[in-house]
Amino acid sequence: RTRGGALSIQGLTVGYGGAPVLHGVGFDLAPGEVVALLGANGAGKTTLLRTLAGLARSTSGTVALDGQDLTTLRTEDRARRGLALVPDGQSVVAELTVDENLRLGALWRHRGAARERAIAGVYDMFEPLARRRTSAGHQLSGGERQMLALGRALVADPVLLALDEPSLGLAPLVVAHLMSTLQAAAAERGMTVLLAEQNVTSALSIADRGVVLDLGRVVADAPATALAADETLRHAYLGF
Numbered sequence: 304r305t306r307g308g309a310l311s312i313q314g315l316t317v318g319y320g321g322a323p324v325l326h327g328v329g330f331d332l333a334p335g336e337v338v339a340l341l342g343a344n345g346a347g348k349t350t351l352l353r354t355l356a357g358l359a360r361s362t363s364g365t366v367a368l369d370g371q372d373l374t375t376l377r378t379e380d381r382a383r384r385g386l387a388l389v390p391d392g393q394s395v396v397a398e399l400t401v402d403e404n405l406r407l408g409a410l411w412r413h414r415g416a417a418r419e420r421a422i423a424g425v426y427d428m429f430e431p432l433a434r435r436r437t438s439a440g441h442q443l444s445g446g447e448r449q450m451l452a453l454g455r456a457l458v459a460d461p462v463l464l465a466l467d468e469p470s471l472g473l474a475p476l477v478v479a480h481l482m483s484t485l486q487a488a489a490a491e492r493g494m495t496v497l498l499a500e501q502n503v504t505s506a507l508s509i510a511d512r513g514v515v516l517d518l519g520r521v522v523a524d525a526p527a528t529a530l531a532a533d534e535t536l537r538h539a540y541l542g543f
């Protein structure tokens with residue numbers, strides 16, 4: 304079941320004033336596909352996700368969602384078209400409760416009964432959040448915070464969800480739970496997912512495909528099982 308969410312990235316070149324960090328990056332995501340974005344520290348994963356969200360500007364290239372060009376749109380207009388980014392780090396509001404954080408995510412998207420339905424849908428999917436509704440962000444464990452960041456993105460019903468290293472700093476069992484929850488959410492909602500991760504094994508375990516970046520260029524784009532089995536590639540770019 305898919306609701307769109309086809310992403311086409313073509314020839315993206317992005318820099319921060321100096322030499323480019325991404326050099327003509329291009330690949331596609333089919334609706335409902337889960338794609339792992341892999342590569343060493345500094346390969347350009349964060350820069351690519353920020354460019355997709357409109358937080359970094361490309362000097363050339365295009366980004367299109369379901370055939371509509373997003374390249375010149377502002378971040379909020381991209382969000383309205385259904386693109387959501389879960390940034391790296393702990394992006395939940397520490398002073399607000401779990402419930403307030405989720406409301407914040409739904410505020411601009413839904414009103415009234417639709418807002419309540421969207422929030423209830425997230426609680427249904429994330430048991431631990433439902434139990435901690437009234438806890439403040441700063442009282443949550445790292446895993447709960449990451450789950451809240453994910454939940455807050457989901458209340459806006461994105462068609463394309465990009466996540467920047469959600470596993471960072473989490474214990475292996477917590478990572479496994481987060482990944483399976485993400486996979487279930489993607490399947491249930493027919494949502495396309497672009498998952499930037501240094502935790503290659505975890506990301507490939509739920510991904511259909513993997514795209515490997517090295518020094519700002521795509522060096523591999525293949526089914527997840529093929530990437531996991533490619534020893535040469537693993538040694539060269541993925542560090543295992």
Ligand code: ATP
Pocket residue numbers: 319324342343344345346347348349350351501
């Ligand atoms: P990480 O896992 O560390 O986030 P990454 O693959 O996400 O790595 P980026 O964060 O996109 O890589 O960084 C790619 C390159 O761009 C690095 O060389 C980094 O130093 C540089 N860079 C990132 N952000 C900025 C910035 N705001 N200003 C200047 N250079 C930057």
